[in-house]
Amino acid sequence: MLMQFQAPSPDRRPPLGAGPLLALAFLVSGCRPEDIRVYSAPKDKPSPLASTAALPRERPAPPRLEWTLPAGWEEQPAGSMSVASFAIAGAEGRTATVSAMPFPGLVNQDLLVVNILRERSGLPQITQDELAGHTEPVAIGPAAGRLLATSSESIASTNASPLLVAMTTHDNVSWFFRMSGDATLVSEQKPAFLEFLKSVRFVPPAKTAVASTAGGPSPERPAWTVPASWREVAPTSMLLAKFIATGDEGKRIDITVSSLPGDGGGLLTNVNRWRGQVGLAAIDEKGLRASATTLEHPEGRVTVVDLTGTDVKTSSPTRLIAAVMPHHGETWFYKLMGDPQVAEREKAAFLKFVESVNYHAGSPD
Amino acid sequence: MLDRLINFFTSLKLTVVLLCAATVLVLVGTLAQVHEGLYNAQNRFFKSWLVLWLQTGPDRRLPILLPGGYLIGTLLLINLIAAHLRRFQLTWKKLGIHLIHAGLIVLLLGQLTTDMFSTESSLQLFEGETKNYSEDFRANELALIDTTDPAENRVFAIPESFLARRRDIRDERLPVTLRVRNYWPNADLLRGETAGAHRTTATRGAYTNAFVLPRPRVTDSDARDLPAAEIEVLAGGESLGTWLVAAGLSGQQSFAHDGRTYELALRFTRYYKPFSITLLKATHEKYPGTEIPKNFASRVRVENPATHESRETQIYMNNPLRHGGFTFFQHQMLADDAARMKIAQQTGGAPPPPSSTFQVVANPSWLAPYVGCLIVGAGLTLQFMSHLVAFAAKRRAA
Numbered sequence: 001m002l003m004q005f006q007a008p009s010p011d012r013r014p015p016l017g018a019g020p021l022l023a024l025a026f027l028v029s030g031c032r033p034e035d036i037r038v039y040s041a042p043k044d045k046p047s048p049l050a051s052t053a054a055l056p057r058e059r060p061a062p063p064r065l066e067w068t069l070p071a072g073w074e075e076q077p078a079g080s081m082s083v084a085s086f087a088i089a090g091a092e093g094r095t096a097t098v099s100a101m102p103f104p105g106l107v108n109q110d111l112l113v114v115n116i117l118r119e120r121s122g123l124p125q126i127t128q129d130e131l132a133g134h135t136e137p138v139a140i141g142p143a144a145g146r147l148l149a150t151s152s153e154s155i156a157s158t159n160a161s162p163l164l165v166a167m168t169t170h171d172n173v174s175w176f177f178r179m180s181g182d183a184t185l186v187s188e189q190k191p192a193f194l195e196f197l198k199s200v201r202f203v204p205p206a207k208t209a210v211a212s213t214a215g216g217p218s219p220e221r222p223a224w225t226v227p228a229s230w231r232e233v234a235p236t237s238m239l240l241a242k243f244i245a246t247g248d249e250g251k252r253i254d255i256t257v258s259s260l261p262g263d264g265g266g267l268l269t270n271v272n273r274w275r276g277q278v279g280l281a282a283i284d285e286k287g288l289r290a291s292a293t294t295l296e297h298p299e300g301r302v303t304v305v306d307l308t309g310t311d312v313k314t315s316s317p318t319r320l321i322a323a324v325m326p327h328h329g330e331t332w333f334y335k336l337m338g339d340p341q342v343a344e345r346e347k348a349a350f351l352k353f354v355e356s357v358n359y360h361a362g363s364p365d
Numbered sequence: 366m367l368d369r370l371i372n373f374f375t376s377l378k379l380t381v382v383l384l385c386a387a388t389v390l391v392l393v394g395t396l397a398q399v400h401e402g403l404y405n406a407q408n409r410f411f412k413s414w415l416v417l418w419l420q421t422g423p424d425r426r427l428p429i430l431l432p433g434g435y436l437i438g439t440l441l442l443i444n445l446i447a448a449h450l451r452r453f454q455l456t457w458k459k460l461g462i463h464l465i466h467a468g469l470i471v472l473l474l475g476q477l478t479t480d481m482f483s484t485e486s487s488l489q490l491f492e493g494e495t496k497n498y499s500e501d502f503r504a505n506e507l508a509l510i511d512t513t514d515p516a517e518n519r520v521f522a523i524p525e526s527f528l529a530r531r532r533d534i535r536d537e538r539l540p541v542t543l544r545v546r547n548y549w550p551n552a553d554l555l556r557g558e559t560a561g562a563h564r565t566t567a568t569r570g571a572y573t574n575a576f577v578l579p580r581p582r583v584t585d586s587d588a589r590d591l592p593a594a595e596i597e598v599l600a601g602g603e604s605l606g607t608w609l610v611a612a613g614l615s616g617q618q619s620f621a622h623d624g625r626t627y628e629l630a631l632r633f634t635r636y637y638k639p640f641s642i643t644l645l646k647a648t649h650e651k652y653p654g655t656e657i658p659k660n661f662a663s664r665v666r667v668e669n670p671a672t673h674e675s676r677e678t679q680i681y682m683n684n685p686l687r688h689g690g691f692t693f694f695q696h697q698m699l700a701d702d703a704a705r706m707k708i709a710q711q712t713g714g715a716p717p718p719p720s721s722t723f724q725v726v727a728n729p730s731w732l733a734p735y736v737g738c739l740i741v742g743a744g745l746t747l748q749f750m751s752h753l754v755a756f757a758a759k760r761r762a763a
Binding site for chain 2: 034035036037038039040041042043044045047080081101102103104105106109112113115116119120122
């Protein structure tokens, strides 16, 4: 069906060969105001995506999980699709990883997810019958689940990583737990993996989250002990809390608290972003390991970076101290930035503040 | 007076000044992209007559006065043509010079016409979907669509700039008056209340309980603003209700008036084509065991009822489809299972079908740079050869 335009369309092509006149047209059309277009158009063909009155820029809050951490496991920042991630270090440098991935509202898609996980481990895809035939029952918290283990034959034939996938559905959320890594270590840690699955507790989402440029939901503030020398001020939209501490001659530092889902973009990416803010060159993973320190916290290990440089916005000397703490599928960022003298004075108080954070005691307000 | 004007426009000094101004403009315009982004900086510095301010921070502007790209280009063109006409001598000896100037004029005109008449838009298709329109990368329109006729729609497409004026939109072509009660250049629509969000005053439609959270305008060239507006429809002085519309919403909102049915939507500006394209298969190949892309390819069917053409073809990197004066480049793809699962996880539902997005380009003066360069090349060759021959003859004579 041909279109019948009654007003010019912006992408209609002028005739070729009208070159000399186009310069004049350019002068005229450059100043031409936009106008209402009226035209006949064919009906839209049906789209594979159903028309919906849902708000597309709103997304459900990620489901949460609680667990008992097996001995030898270390919590890591969650990945882009997981709400919990763990690293296991074995003898002779052997390593394995465990992660938990929720898919709210996704039902009867176990095969698709399993095959994605198998593809990432270098394993061939399987059929629905093979999935049904090779799984064994397993307890995942209060729910009954299925466990799919990779056969040693397929690992030997494909030179792939071994893979354990446990899956269940709880409160309309499909959950997948994956363990992969060194074959010997995965075999050794399988009992711990099964115990971990038993210990899992499904926690309802905190509240409806909003997809935004900030990247996710605004979790509730944990409890903490604020040093006496700090004063709390209103946070901007991306922050959960903001404090200031002042020194002589109007010198000050800002202390901010923020949280992002998953790994918040990654530790190295964030550290390099902060390094850029104080005029330092980016570093690699090796440089990060060499320069970062750690702080012990009941929630796990906290990574601390301490940077001194020049604020690229104000060109004044500045110091930036940041503590990064993964906690149940989110990454919390505690950041101090400002005058180096005030920062030096407040560093101990800042680290004590981070140590005082308690995610289970509710808001301090 | 006329002589002075002619002297001014034919002056070589003007050429030098304009070239210097162009250098400064390119430098400042490039630096401005730090705070304004590529798209805004291009529009303000290179697709304008005058530049009046420079963004030096998120909320800081420095007043400046620079000639814009249009002004410099137009003056250069006038200067070149005027100087050429004034000094024109129809001799074989000057033919090379004439050709070089003619080539430069073609290049300048070609750039201007490309700027004014070329279009770039986007065509996103899910597997199995057919469309006969592409959508603007940035511009949006308020579409009032008369859907009464079962065969075709009558569309009244109102540019977003009309909404920004926040005034009544009256036009003799429109069946109703549209009153812009609220307009947000970029916003999120939420189901629940949150700090800074506006509870909609919409009384009709699918979004009467929504909240609008204003967002800063995007400067990233890969992102786009998603505007929202509250539109009251008035007919014969009576209000038919207020609707909340926003770019990116798929829910249909309709109303009846004078025995006809209308839909109201704020959508990406559409450019209809006299042919349709169906995405048959989107292929995203990766190197085995890695996430490294190996190949993106789209199998499409092109159908043109006017020419009874119906053919299948493959679009992939460096192999665009050229049809009806448009070029369709493979632009984006969402066919990877893992990426679709990630979207399913974030949106809480089934993964979206595989999809492919094409960049649709129409440039009526795409030949101009080639022709201009050929003419300039011929002129330079002729000029150089004539000097060489003269020099060789003189040397032989000596």
